[in-house]
Amino acid sequence: MVAFVEEQTKKKMDYDRLRELANLSDRTWNLMDETYKLRSAVPCPMGTGDAMNTMVPICFMMATQKAYDFFTDLKKELEEKIAKGEGEVQAEKYRLMWGGGLPAWYALNDFNYFNSRGASFPVETTYRMVAPLGEMDIPETKDPIEHLPGDGWDTGPSGMTRRRNGRDPSPMWSA
Numbered sequence: 001m002v003a004f005v006e007e008q009t010k011k012k013m014d015y016d017r018l019r020e021l022a023n024l025s026d027r028t029w030n031l032m033d034e035t036y037k038l039r040s041a042v043p044c045p046m047g048t049g050d051a052m053n054t055m056v057p058i059c060f061m062m063a064t065q066k067a068y069d070f071f072t073d074l075k076k077e078l079e080e081k082i083a084k085g086e087g088e089v090q091a092e093k094y095r096l097m098w099g100g101g102l103p104a105w106y107a108l109n110d111f112n113y114f115n116s117r118g119a120s121f122p123v124e125t126t127y128r129m130v131a132p133l134g135e136m137d138i139p140e141t142k143d144p145i146e147h148l149p150g151d152g153w154d155t156g157p158s159g160m161t162r163r164r165n166g167r168d169p170s171p172m173w174s175a
Contacts, residue, residue: 018145019144021144022063022144024065024068025062025063026133028057028063028068028071029132030132031068031071031072033131033132035071035075035078036051038075038078038079039051039078039122040122041078041082042087042092043085043086043087043089043090043120044087044088044089044095044121045082045087045088046074046081046088047088047120047121048098048108048111048121049103049108049109051124052108054070054074057070087120088115089115089118089119091118092118092119092120093119094117094118094119095119095120095121095122096119096120097121097122097124098125099124
């Protein structure tokens with residue numbers, strides 16, 4: 001794979017830079033987990049519409065300082081809201097989970113109907129099946145190439161978790 005990439009780009013692989021980016025992704029991933037756990041506070045400090053919009057740094061900006069900074073700022077904002085007792089729904093009576101797949105992007109305001117009835121959605125599973133890296137079954141490696149996600153087809157949005165029910169079909173984890 002490396003030879004192919006070097007051949008196509010006409011550049012030598014910079015393993016140190018790749019290692020830095022893998023580390024930044026790991027730190028961002030764990031920060032994401034810490035940030036979303038704050039949504040368990042009552043009242044929930046961030047609604048589902050806002051949470052769904054965080055898919056951009058998750059899906060398109062991992063391994064960038066911008067994604068890390070985004071979640072740093074978001075975590076701080078949520079901590080401040082929690083300290084002030086502010087939430088998406090002040091008189092929260094119900095807690096719901098969005099498990100309906102992709103959101104109706106044109107109708108994120110539909111969540112306002114539920115909010116007006118005292119319901120909050122502190123959890124959704126659309127873009128994040130987040131767990132801290134230490135809780136995932138990821139093989140230890142010093143090689144940044146081996147640290148990259150597998151094929152991603154059967155490992156969730158991150159592509160980082162290894163299958164627990166048998167041998168992972170991706171060649172990256174092959175012995």
